[in-house]
Structures are given as structure tokens and as C-alpha cells.
Amino acid sequence: MSFYFNVVSERKVTYKSLANKIDFPSLEYSNDFLDSEEEIIGTKIFIPQKSTRGITISKDEQGYSIGINVIASEEDFNLAIQTTKCISELTEGSIIAEDSEEHIARSELSAKYNQAWIDGIKTLGANVLIERIGKEKEILSVGCCYMTYAVGPNVNSQLKYSNEEEYYHALVKHIQKTQFFDRNKYVIPNLLFVSNKETKAQKRILVFYPTGSEFLSQADFVVFPVGNGSYEIPYEMLKDIATDKFRLIDETQYVVEPLTEEEYAQIIQSIETELGKVSEADLKNRYSELTDHELNDEFNRITSIPDARIKIFALVRMTALMSEYESRGLDLPNASGKAVEDKQEPTPPKLTRKVETRKIESQKPWWKFW
Numbered sequence: 001m002s003f004y005f006n007v008v009s010e011r012k013v014t015y016k017s018l019a020n021k022i023d024f025p026s027l028e029y030s031n032d033f034l035d036s037e038e039e040i041i042g043t044k045i046f047i048p049q050k051s052t053r054g055i056t057i058s059k060d061e062q063g064y065s066i067g068i069n070v071i072a073s074e075e076d077f078n079l080a081i082q083t084t085k086c087i088s089e090l091t092e093g094s095i096i097a098e099d100s101e102e103h104i105a106r107s108e109l110s111a112k113y114n115q116a117w118i119d120g121i122k123t124l125g126a127n128v129l130i131e132r133i134g135k136e137k138e139i140l141s142v143g144c145c146y147m148t149y150a151v152g153p154n155v156n157s158q159l160k161y162s163n164e165e166e167y168y169h170a171l172v173k174h175i176q177k178t179q180f181f182d183r184n185k186y187v188i189p190n191l192l193f194v195s196n197k198e199t200k201a202q203k204r205i206l207v208f209y210p211t212g213s214e215f216l217s218q219a220d221f222v223v224f225p226v227g228n229g230s231y232e233i234p235y236e237m238l239k240d241i242a243t244d245k246f247r248l249i250d251e252t253q254y255v256v257e258p259l260t261e262e263e264y265a266q267i268i269q270s271i272e273t274e275l276g277k278v279s280e281a282d283l284k285n286r287y288s289e290l291t292d293h294e295l296n297d298e299f300n301r302i303t304s305i306p307d308a309r310i311k312i313f314a315l316v317r318m319t320a321l322m323s324e325y326e327s328r329g330l331d332l333p334n335a336s337g338k339a340v341e342d343k344q345e346p347t348p349p350k351l352t353r354k355v356e357t358r359k360i361e362s363q364k365p366w367w368k369f370w
Contacts, residue, residue: 002067002069002070003080003098004066004097004098005066005080006062006064006066007063008062008096009064011090011091012059013039014039016036018086019034021089022079022083024082025047026047027047028045028046028048030043040064041058046076046079050176051073051079051144051145052073052176053068053069053070053071053143054072054079054144054145055072055080055083056069063093070125071129071142072122074118074122077122081113084109095109122168123164123168126167126168133151133152133153133155134156137152139151141218144175146179146180146181146183147179147215148218149179152251155250155251178250179249181215186213186215189208189214189215189216189217191219198293204220204221205220207222207223208222208224208225210258210264212258215256218252222238224268226306229306229307229308230305230306231272231275231301233271233275236252237271239252240274241270241271242254243267272313276316280316280320283320284323287320287321298317302314
């Protein structure tokens with residue numbers, strides 16, 4: 001469900017002029033252009049701790065469109081009404097609401113779209129969320145103020161409701177309480193997007209930084225660097241390794257406080273424990289369902305693990321993976337994911353009795369010792 005007010009005018013509105021006109025404290029734009037003299041083309045504005053979705057503002061050749069979406073807070077509805085009135089005043093444009101073909105005078109806008117109207121429209125769409133999240137246990141993503149906000153069974157279990165209106169108020173209160181965090185304190189790492197040239201499939205990778213506060217946005221995999229190697233785990237595994245330094249702000253996303261070296265080492269140990277819980281038989285079943293490209297990705301994950309050759313869980317995974325390569329008649333990739341050419345291994349030098357006793361390192365990669 002969404003609802004739109006439109007202001008018909010060719011005149012422009014800047015971020016600063018609108019912010020100065022709207023009578024709401026602590027107003028924020030999604031792009032931080034509060035004092036900008038640039039023209040508004042497309043943005044979202046919201047009130048921290050009060051908004052859930054915020055409201056959208058977009059510009060086209062006809063004028064400005066102000067949008068409200070499902071599970072918007074009452075403050076968002078009032079913000080949309082006031083923003084529409086302010087843009088109309090700044091541009092001297094006429095107002096047309098989605099549910100009316102007639103122009104609405106600015107002086108009549110608040111009277112027509114009042115608290116009674118808000119009460120009648122605010123719960124629209126709540127029944128869909130109750131059905132899909134509460135009953136079917138799905139996870140739905142909605143665009144909120146700072147991020148795409150995930151709502152699923154975990155969030156739903158924290159809500160107390162017996163009807164749609166109670167559900168609306170409970171969910172709005174939960175989102176208001178959890179989604180806002182200090183963006184000056186928490187680093188938001190960029191997502192790395194890796195595409196498959198053949199299938200065009202794309203995966204999102206997030207690199208974890210243990211030494212500072214950060215926000216972990218939803219991704220497909222999270223990389224935990226360790227020395228010259230790393231552990232790349234599915235994002236959903238975070239719930240199994242998270243400590244009290246991890247705080248959920250929605251169904252799946254976290255803000256994380258800085259970790260000490262000991263705390264980070266404990267998380268790495270937890271990752272190894274979780275990876276070791278899967279049996280070789282289960283791994284073979286999983287690997288049989290992967291594409292050839294996904295097999296190569298898994299190969300690179302395993303070979304990136306520090307000291308993988310002496311870690312049982314890594315050896316078990318490599319054994320199952322090599323079995324799958326063999327069953328498909330595929331060459332093993334190297335660490336970059338490219339097939340390894342069938343080359344003769346270098347012949348080690350012959351030893352004489354005069355050579356000092358020491359370990360002779362094999363020229364073979366560790367995963368070729370099967």
C-alpha cells in the first residue's frame with residue numbers, strides 16, 4: 001500500500017528551503033543534504049526515533065510527488081501532509097491527492113487529511129504482513145530510513161497483538177526503537193558485488209572489520225580476515241557466532257561494537273566450530289547441488305582458510321569437494337578459480353649424505369595430498 005500527494009508546478013525546491021519551511025525538529029534527508037541549495041530530484045526525509053519508513057519526494061516534469069508507504073508511522077503521515085503543504089507554498093503549485101481528481105486548497109489540506117483519515121489508512125497492508133510473517137514465517141524487506149529493514153519471525157515474536165491495529169502499533173514502535181543508530185560512530189562497510197561472467201549471477205560480500213564499530217548490512221557472505229587468509233561464511237551463520245558485542249537492529253542486520261584480539265579470536269574459533277558441525281555426507285549432498293562456478297567459489301573459500309592443511313574441518317570439506325569434482329570430470333581450480341593445467345610436478349633434487357637433516361617442503365599444494 002502506498003499513498004501519494006502531488007504538487008503541480010514547474011518551480012524548483014531546494015533541500016535547504018524545504019528543511020527551513022517544515023516545522024519538524026531533527027529532520028533528516030536520506031542523502032544528508034539538509035543545508036544544500038541543490039534542487040530536490042529524489043530523496044527521502046524522516047524524523048529519527050519517530051519515523052518508520054519516512055516519506056519519499058520525487059520530481060518530474062509535472063511537479064513533485066510525496067509518497068507514504070505501508071507501516072508508515074503516524075508521524076510520517078503528518079510529515080507527508082506538512083511537506084506537501086510546504087512544497088505547494090514554495091512553488092505556488094496546486095495540490096492533487098491520489099484519492100481525488102480535484103485540486104485541494106492548502107488551507108483545506110490538514111482539515112481533509114486529518115487524524116481520522118490517518119487512522120483509517122495507516123493499518124492498510126498490516127494483514128499481509130501478519131499472514132506472510134506471522135503465519136508463513138517469511139522474511140520481508142521494507143525500505144526504511146537508514147536501510148532496508150528486514151521483518152521476519154524473530155521480530156514478529158517480539159510483538160504483542162490480537163488484531164491489525166495492535167499489530168501496526170507494535171511493529172511501528174519496534175522499528176522506531178531499533179532502526180536508528182549513530183552513523184558517525186558505526187562504520188558502514190561497502191558491499192562487494194561479485195558477478196559470474198557466464199550466468200550473470202551476483203553475490204554480495206561484506207568484509208568484517210574487528211577493530212571498530214560497524215553496521216553489518218544484509219549480504220550473501222561475510223569475510224573474516226585472519227593474517228594472510230580469511231574465513232568466508234554465509235551471512236546467516238552470523239546468528240550462530242554472534243557475541244554480546246553484536247546487536248540486532250532488525251531480523252538479520254547487526255551493529256557491532258569494537259572487539260579485542262581475544263574476542264575476535266573467539267569468534268574465529270566459533271566459525272571453525274560451526275563449519276566443523278557438517279558431516280562429509282551432508283557436504284557431498286550440498287556440493288552435488290552446486291553449479292561448477294559455485295564449486296570453484298567453495299574451493300577458494302577452503303583454500304583461503306589459514307593453516308587449512310592441519311584443520312580437520314577444512315580437510316573434510318576438501319575431501320567432499322574433490323569427490324564432487326571427480327564425479328563431474330572437472331579439473332581442480334587454483335586459488336583464483338581457474339582450472340589448473342595438467343602439468344608435470346617438478347622433480348625434487350636428489351639428496352646426498354652431506355645434506356643437513358631438515359624438512360623438505362613438497363611442491364604440491366596441500367589439497368593435492370589426497
